[in-house]
Amino acid sequence: MGLPDIYFNSWSEHFLRPFGAIQIGRSVYFTIKVDGVNIRSVHLVVQKDGEPSYAVPMIKSLDNSSTYSLRFQTTGKSGLYFYHFHVVYLEVGQEKSIYYAKAEDNYGGEGRLLADLSSVQQYQLTCYDHSDPAPDWYIEGVIYHIFVDRFYNGNRHQMIRNPKKNSFIYATKEDRPYYIRGQDGDIVRWDFYGGNLEGIIAKLHELKKLGVTILYLSPIFEARSNHKYDTANYLEIDPMFGDRKLFETLILKARRLGMHILLDGVFNHVGADSIYFNRFGNYGGGGAYQDPSSPYYQWFTFHNDHDHYDCWWNIADLPTVNKEQKSYRDFIYGSEESVINTWTKLGVGGWRLDVADELSDEFIEGIRQVLDQHNKKGEQKVLIGEVWEDASHKIAYDKRRHYLEGGMLHGVMNYPFRSLIINLLTEKQSAREAARASFTLRANYPHDAFLANMNNMGTHDTERIFTMLGGDQKKMRLAIWMLMTLPGVPCVYYGDEAGVEGGKDPDNRRYYPWGRENKKIYSEFQVSIQTRRVHPNLQKGLFLPFSMGKLFGYLRYLANDDYTAIIFNPTSEMTTIDCSKCIDEMHDQMINTCLEQLSIDQQTIAPWDFLLVHCGN
16 A cells, blocks of 8 residues: 655645744744545644643645644744654554654754654754844845954054064064964964054055955954954953054044944953953952962852853853952943943944853843944844854754744854865865755744845964865855855955965965955956845845755745846856756745746856846836
């Protein structure tokens, strides 16, 4: 008699509606096709995150005996539901069970039949608390990520501002970054090039010409290192970069050019060489390491003696702060003189939170509430978190994170899209896999968060994108256009537009090659940024990915008659568009209809090239 023929697609509204993440309290309508004789029962097996699973019987359709449906009501607090289907059928007089769940690749959409319950990978339904859109200036913008020491020295004659003790400054700007480490592996001499806030001010017009509207600065507060993630004083600008007056000038001049500034908030840990910890005594006799009666002592967790304490990733130079301490929360966000209030009231556009997984949801929510108090008409603030994985279902320290469900983060850094771009262009991932991976993210994330994610091809923590692509300018061109057209806000890591290469830290933090830029790559960034900024579809449009053989493409649209189609050929072969081979992951007609209207069938796309066409306004 054989197995029943079962089909479900979590991306098709014929089987699940509404599509994707929904607001808690709304109903979800499930439909599954089960063809076969002697079907005894069909159940939706549901588990709300952290709770026991339970089975809900599905009702057979009166007009179609192979269709079973269910209206499911979401309830309680926001969070995740996980689900699969359980079908019981009769075979040779015995009841048998079979399950329908996510496909083997663990993406959403079409699933697979399984006889073994232990092999089931459950579908995810994200339920958020409330709609939480980021401000328009952010969603419609283009971000430029500046590692301040490596960008530009704006002082006359390139004089280094306030060089630090026990450090070295490179002889030329072309020198490659290099760490001097001691026997224990710790960095014993920090290296500097001398970039500063004056340098950013001096280059604002060039950034404006590139098309940048948002400056995301690596930490600018006082610290011993060149990267400043070892904060020494949250209330002082590092003297090598400038001072508060100079920072206010930067904010003012950037705003005149239509630019907002995002600050990097490093609140999980501080520097061992800081006013708060003061391991080396450079801040007098105070600090938690030197003085148990210090007001900062309770911020840290010591073990037996002051030389053994909690630190981030066991790096002694980065003592971890106890974020549950009320005095620390008040210092960061809970008082009028807090760090968030002090700098936000100067006019910054928002913050990016370093290692957001290390901060509790309550801590992030507290920052957001204070940040929202600075919102004015047309001047909303934005809060972005550093998360490397799919943030919709992230678990950190055995706790499910809820920071995208409303009232916390607007979005996160979109490292999954970086992986997608690199894997597709290095032929480690097929076009179909790229379509399924990207669509899974769209389905898992609340719509507002999906559009607010900070998309990046590289950061100070990763190898340079040009290096990852083997220095191939054709591949680089495709990567640039993917960055500018995928959903989310594109973030350009300083120097990528100049063709800077670099391996792992510190090589990925080379000085910007002023006057030696790769003009071809720079021009591609400039044109693609302008294209994104003039087409609302590329800023706020919905996202429908598809594949055609080795071609990867997607639609971005605000209305059915106003859309943009982008098709990439990530291969070394001339490829002809064959719309009959289009795999529409939703199994709906919109993609095929749009491609037909564009009359692009049988057009050819050169190796490592792409096609971008608009239809509508």
